[in-house]
Amino acid sequence: MLGTSVTWGDVTFMMTGAGLTLAITFWAMLGGTLMGMVFGLIRAQSPWYVNHPLGAVLDILRSVPLLIQFILFNSFQSIAGLGMNPFVVGCVVLAAYTSAFCTEIVRGGILAVPATTRKAARSLGMTYWQDMRYVVLPLGTRVMLPSWIGLTLGVMKDTALVYAIGVIELLRSSQIIITRKPHEALIILAIAGLIYFIVSFPVSRLGAHLEKKWREND
Amino acid sequence: MIEIEDVRKSFGSLEVLKGVSMTVETGEVVSVVGGSGSGKSTMLMCINGLEPIDSGRILVDGTEVHAPGTDLNKLRRNIGIVFQQWNAFPHLTVLENTTLALRKVLGKSKDEADAIAVKQLEHVGLGDKLKVYPSKLSGGQQQRMAIARALAMEPKYMLFDEVTSALDPQLVGEVLDTMRMLAKAGMTMIVVTHEMAFAREVSNRVAFFKDGLIHEIGPPAQIFESPERPETAAFLKSVL
Secondary structure (H helix, E strand, O other), rough: OOOOOOOOOHHHHHHHHHHHHHHHHHHHHHHHHHHHHHHHHHHOOOOOOHHHHHHHHHHHHHHOHHHHHHHHHHHHHHOOOOOHHHHHHHHHHHHHHHHHHHHHHHHHHHHHHHHHHHHHHHHHHOOOHHHHHHHHHHHHHHHHHHHHHHHHHHOOOHHHHHHOOOOHHHHHHHHHHHOOOOOHHHHHHHHHHHHHHHHHHHHHHHHHHHHHHHHHHO | OOEEEEEEEEOEEEEEEEEEEEOOOOOOEEEEEEEEOOOOOHHHHOOOOOOOOOEEEEEEEEEEEEOOOOOHHHOOEEEEEOOOOOOOOOOOOOHHHHHHHHOOOOOHHHHHHHHHHHHHHHHOOOOOOOOOHHHHOOHHHHHHHHHHHOOOOOOOEEEOOOOOOOHHHHHHHHHHHHHHHHHHHOOOEEEOOOOOOOOHHHHOOOEEEEEEEEEEOOHHHHHHHHOOOOOHHHHHHHHO
């Protein structure tokens, strides 16, 4: 293929890895975003005795290198006999890691909505949660979106670290092929990079599109 | 009827209301005047329970606002409030701003809510701006939208918190006209304002606030022409 010894079989192997990369990204972002929303809501309005312990746990998740978290949690779950396969371990650890970042994004978005706007909503008889659902979150989302898109793209690249617990995602599959065909390293890495780009580009375009659409109303 | 009885409130060590008492009868328009920071706005926020109080009590139609069991969300449907910073919901169109609470709080259908909102918006002269976002409106238009949004809930009482203070001078008139119209229609209103001519014209009574206390309350003729308290006279001299 392309005058090299890289075969379609190799590319298919990499595409399988890319599928895993996408699957892990999807579950990590889904879980991380849901948890991040809950934690962010709690952090935006809780007294210090809730806020400080939660903040400390999230700080640990954010500060300890992801590679160490994968290995530690994987050992823990096998000692505890949870019987999770590496794919599930990868999703769980990455979701927790993502939630720590997402919490701060959500908290920032909520706090960015002016108190006066919220008073107006409450003065019309809306309950706390109606105010949240129809005023605060839609407005806060505009603030959150750019950071959230950035987080998604970052997490997609972070999935590469699951190789440490034996999941063969895109980057790991490329490395395996390179071990067999070291002289083709450049073209293989170029293909891997292209696949990452093809997946990331629509996500960042979507973000830019939404931002532009919302800005027209402001 | 709104009854305010010996209400005290502090923000930290600063006491902003030092035993305020006042009664507003149904159908009455009461203007509240006084210098900045005298506690006027805080009193309004206490009436619909947006701010807690430290002591005393406030009764709206006999319901004690700050009693533990009071359903504030229900109470607030009867009390419309318009703020100095008009506080539009920027992500919603003028029509959606006005229908949001009708639909979510009162549970009206989209058609019902739209009909009510369109009527109120036409009333304040925004009938041609239904699909427009607030950012495309002038301050005066946004403020009139805020009035329509509050009126759409069909409140018994309307509270106005310095609603013209943040407006360009040429936009003040259109908002005052809207309020004048409401007063004529018999709405019970408490109007915190710096517009002395307006207070004099539309009010049944005017209350003079200073340092967290009502120093004098009476008909506009008394307050503006023959104030009984020297503080009132001094204030009027400084603003008129």
